[in-house]
Amino acid sequence: MSGESEQTHGVERPNAGTHPDHTTPTHKHQTNPEILTAAALAGDRDALRVLWEQNRRWVAAILLAHKPVWADLDDLLQEVAVSVVRHSGELRDPASFRSWLRTVAINSARLAARARKYRPEPKPLVGDEPLAAVALGGGASVALNEDREEGRRLLELAMELPEGYREPLLLKTLRDLSYRQIGELVGLPETTVETRIARARKMLREMATSGGAGRKVESPVRGKVIGSVL
Amino acid sequence: MAPSQEQPDRDLLISRVVDGTARDADWTSLDALALSDQGVWRELAMAQRHQACLMRAVDESIAVALQVELPDEAPTLHFPSRQQTWWIGRWAGWVAAAVLGVAWVSSGHLGTSQPPIIKSNEAGVGSGVVDAGSRLVKNAADALSAYFDKGAEEKRVLGEMPTKLLLRTNPAANGKGYEVYFVRQIVERVEVPDLRMLSTDEFGNVRPAEVDIRPASTDSM
Numbered sequence: 053m054s055g056e057s058e059q060t061h062g063v064e065r066p067n068a069g070t071h072p073d074h075t076t077p078t079h080k081h082q083t084n085p086e087i088l089t090a091a092a093l094a095g096d097r098d099a100l101r102v103l104w105e106q107n108r109r110w111v112a113a114i115l116l117a118h119k120p121v122w123a124d125l126d127d128l129l130q131e132v133a134v135s136v137v138r139h140s141g142e143l144r145d146p147a148s149f150r151s152w153l154r155t156v157a158i159n160s161a162r163l164a165a166r167a168r169k170y171r172p173e174p175k176p177l178v179g180d181e182p183l184a185a186v187a188l189g190g191g192a193s194v195a196l197n198e199d200r201e202e203g204r205r206l207l208e209l210a211m212e213l214p215e216g217y218r219e220p221l222l223l224k225t226l227r228d229l230s231y232r233q234i235g236e237l238v239g240l241p242e243t244t245v246e247t248r249i250a251r252a253r254k255m256l257r258e259m260a261t262s263g264g265a266g267r268k269v270e271s272p273v274r275g276k277v278i279g280s281v282l
Numbered sequence: 283m284a285p286s287q288e289q290p291d292r293d294l295l296i297s298r299v300v301d302g303t304a305r306d307a308d309w310t311s312l313d314a315l316a317l318s319d320q321g322v323w324r325e326l327a328m329a330q331r332h333q334a335c336l337m338r339a340v341d342e343s344i345a346v347a348l349q350v351e352l353p354d355e356a357p358t359l360h361f362p363s364r365q366q367t368w369w370i371g372r373w374a375g376w377v378a379a380a381v382l383g384v385a386w387v388s389s390g391h392l393g394t395s396q397p398p399i400i401k402s403n404e405a406g407v408g409s410g411v412v413d414a415g416s417r418l419v420k421n422a423a424d425a426l427s428a429y430f431d432k433g434a435e436e437k438r439v440l441g442e443m444p445t446k447l448l449l450r451t452n453p454a455a456n457g458k459g460y461e462v463y464f465v466r467q468i469v470e471r472v473e474v475p476d477l478r479m480l481s482t483d484e485f486g487n488v489r490p491a492e493v494d495i496r497p498a499s500t501d502s503m
Binding site for chain 1: 291293294296297298300301303325328329331332333334335336337338339340342343344346347348349350351352353448450451459460462
């Protein structure tokens with residue numbers, strides 16, 4: 053089942069091959085995340101590289117959830133990569149690697165927001181070139197373009213969701229992580245993650261159908277105003 | 283909004299279907315909901331489409347980022363934090379000088395300075411030995427502990443740096459875990475009348491040369 057996890061040596065890991073990051077190389081301890089992480093943190097360069105390539109996809113999603121819209125995702129991910137190389141060896145507990153990585157990513161995104169060192173003009177969240185549509189053409193191309201436009205609009209609307217809902221939703225959208233894994237990342241119980249994702253989708257449906265013109269979005273949990281929809 | 287036994291949360295059910303985690307009971311609940319409100323199917327269809335479109339948008343947004351590799355720079359491993367090492371900068375020169383002094387001392391230039399004595403026990407049973415304090419030393423860790431205790435008693439061994447320097451790692455021969463080669467950093471103190479460092483003379487011979495080391499200011503102490 054897509055999005056579910058498999059058990060390997062008693063340790064849950066994301067399904068391999070359910071996402072497009074097919075560049076992930078093999079490593080002798082890749083099937084055992086604990087050993088792989090421990091080796092990486094102990095200085096095994098190959099293990100660290102494999103670990104990075106196994107995790108960078110959700111790190112990118114975290115950045116996407118937290119970065120200012122004008123910040124370049126690849127620049128921020130590069131900053132996180134540098135931090136991984138420079139500071140992951142300081143970690144004592146391999147089990148804390150993922151939560152540490154998430155914190156690094158969030159800090160990078162927030163620093164970017166404060167520093168405003170990236171270009172200030174807004175840029176599209178997705179590319180303008182409809183790559184998939186080119187090969188199909190005709191009616192299929194039009195349909196794909198519509199889906200792309202809808203996806204772009206929904207992603208923009210998702211960025212207006214409260215942070216506590218936006219992040220789990222985007223992580224789930226990757227299809228690599230189970231509710232439990234997302235909960236471990238963001239430090240929430242599995243049931244809370246599931247509920248927040250459901251609420252986020254509900255809010256997104258409401259925003260999409262209402263057109264989102266200046267409507268206030270309220271947190272379903274606290275009932276307070278958390279932002280405005282453009 | 284809170285789900286109950288009779289009326290499970292509508293949004294949660296829809297979300298489970300979207301994620302492919304809905305079970306038979308969830309589908310039954312959805313059917314029951316739809317009996318009174320056909321709109322639930324429309325909402326489900328919309329949620330499915332949103333998910334598909336959002337997945338594509340997110341995939342496209344992060345696709346370029348997946349080309350980001352780790353930079354080619356050596357990882358800094360297990361070094362103490364800045365707070366832990368502030369004194370190293372001040373004392374590093376003196377520690378190095380002390381090490382040189384120790385080397386000079388132990389080469390026989392200045393009297394004798396014996397390390398803690400580890401000798402065989404009288405019975406000679408097993409591999410255990412007793413240290414100078416007559417404690418049973420079963421292994422290297424015990425011996426090291428005895429060394430620290432004796433060194434502290436003699437005010438010669440100040441302690442161990444909180445981190446170790448990693449040299450390399452190899453997969454363990456049995457396939458389980460790694461063997462790790464590292465340097466344990468132990469700080470010692472010794473008082474010597476003068477300091478010398480090894481240098482090379484004009485004939486290429488290594489000879490000790492006297493070193494005049496004075497702190498730049500009293501602050502550096």
